[in-house]
Amino acid sequence: MIDVLPDIPRVYTALAEWIACIIYISILKRHLRRSHLVLFASLALIVQITFLVVTDYLSLAFWIPSMAMAVILMFIFIYKSTQLNFLDAGYFTVKAFVLAELVASFQWQLHNFFWKQGFTDSLQEIILLILVYGSAFLAIWFLERKHIPEDGMMNVSRRELVSVVVIGVAVFAISNLSFVTSKTPFSGQYAQEILNIRTLVDLGGFTILHAYHLQLTDLRIKHELRAMQYILQSQYTQYQQSKESIEMINYKYHDLKNQIIALKAETDSDKRHAYLEKMEEEIKAYEAEHKTGNHVLDTVLKSKSLYCIKNEITLTCVADGSLLNGMSTADIATIFGNALDNAIEYEQKVKDKEKRLIHVSVFSKRNFIMIRVENYFEGDLIIEGDLPKTTKRNTYLHGYGLKSIQHTVQKYGGVVNVNQNGNWFELEILMPKLN
Incomplete structure (x- = not known):
């Protein structure tokens, strides 16, 4: 030098x-x-x-x-x-x-x-x-x-x-x-x-x-x-499509009820009568399912339930949907659509079909609304920043579903938290009660 x-x-x-x-x-x-x-x-x-x-x-x-x-x-x-x-x-x-x-x-x-x-x-x-x-x-x-x-x-x-x-x-x-x-x-x-x-x-x-x-x-x-705008629009589009599909299913079930009544009038066979009674009970169970008090939440849950049934995932729900009546249609679809999509995506990877479990709950806690989406989870949860560590190859696009949930919840003065409780992954949302 x-x-x-x-x-x-x-x-x-x-x-x-x-x-x-x-x-x-x-x-x-x-x-x-x-x-x-x-x-x-x-x-x-x-x-x-x-x-x-x-x-x-x-x-x-x-x-x-x-x-x-x-x-x-x-x-x-x-x-x-x-x-x-x-x-x-x-x-x-x-x-x-x-x-x-x-x-x-x-x-x-x-x-x-x-x-x-x-x-x-x-x-x-x-x-x-x-x-x-x-x-x-x-x-x-x-x-x-x-x-x-x-x-x-x-x-x-x-x-x-x-x-x-x-x-x-x-x-x-x-x-x-x-x-x-x-x-x-x-x-x-x-x-x-x-x-x-x-x-x-x-x-x-x-x-x-x-x-x-x-x-x-x-x-x-x-x-x-x-990316967030795309996800928001995608969830709203899914909601619209699900609403139309479920309305068609409701029409089909309504027609089926009329057919059952007609069939009952045509025969006195005990066996056929018992079969028809069973069908009618199933229809009543369908009509009663996911009646939360909020038609948007009902539609999202029904859509995701049909997908879960197809993929052998058990989805249960205990929700007071009336608590969400002050929230816009797009925001409800964004929160529950993204949360359930993430849970379903993980459960599809669980080999034991008996463990493919998702539970949704919406309830009031003092002056707050608590939304909790839980799904069976194997392994240890690792947090990177505010998001769970992804196992996907494309990490660049990771987390936008959860970010869109955070963005939507913040509009209502709420917070989002993710954690692991034993073998359960928990997504918790806490918001002030809506006027």
Whole structure:
């Protein structure tokens, strides 16, 4: 490396990388409890400083591998401390690394400026370090927290992660090129020039990453809105189709009742009479089924019941539908349609048909409406963000059914909670009573 000026002390670099990780960990959904996080963060700082200080005296050939290892340590710190998946953790690691390079470079540039002015006292150097790191990282924290989703999940694709990694590598390579060699068209020749290049390139790189982040966030919001609108429309369409189908079935059963009356009048056979009595009882049972007091809920339940019967799933319901009479048709179809679709989709995978069970209940609890949809569940429930971890291959589209339920319930000032109770998965909705 060129001996034009002393490079950033490795302790400063390690501290910047550690604080950059802390910035994002504090914003994202954390995996560790606070006490455990403090211990793990302290260990991460010790490891980061030790590694960079030990590798400071290695030859140039080991410089890039040692920096790559430092980035890996940052990734482990972020990945183990948060609820991010592998790709998202890699994405935020790159952002944290470029941020650390920017702040460390900016601080060192100020240090060299004041050093030339005669401020060489160690205490002054520490104060400058605290002031620059504190103000710069705090400003970035306020900037980033406004543009990171509440659940912390970016759900970046492999292509998007590769793009971010390429940007990060390019920024690091160009900003540090002058410290490796001066024999390129892009290298600086003088100390101040080299410092300016590094700081400005790091600033440009972080700006590019932030702009890319805003673009990804905007695209995901638009995609999520489209997906939720599709699900809302789909559930309402299903409701309309189910309503028409069930009305046709009701007409058929009404005709069948008239036929039974006619057949009774034509014969006195005890056997035929008993058979007809049985048919009439079945019709009465059908008419009484899912009469909750809300015709929209009745229609949704009847539609899902017919599907459950076809797929050998037992669906039971105890519901006071009159509690939902102040809710719109589309909202009732969205809540119960999505909840039952999710439950049915899981129960179809249960091999033991005796265990394919779904139960729906709607009741009042003080001044609130409680909606509970339960289904038999095998294994352990794992929550990622606010959603159960999916077993589907396409995780990008995961959770929009539940998100549409959350969006609908929030319109009425309610909350949604998912949990596991033994071998039961429970979706609970609590809303204030409707006027």
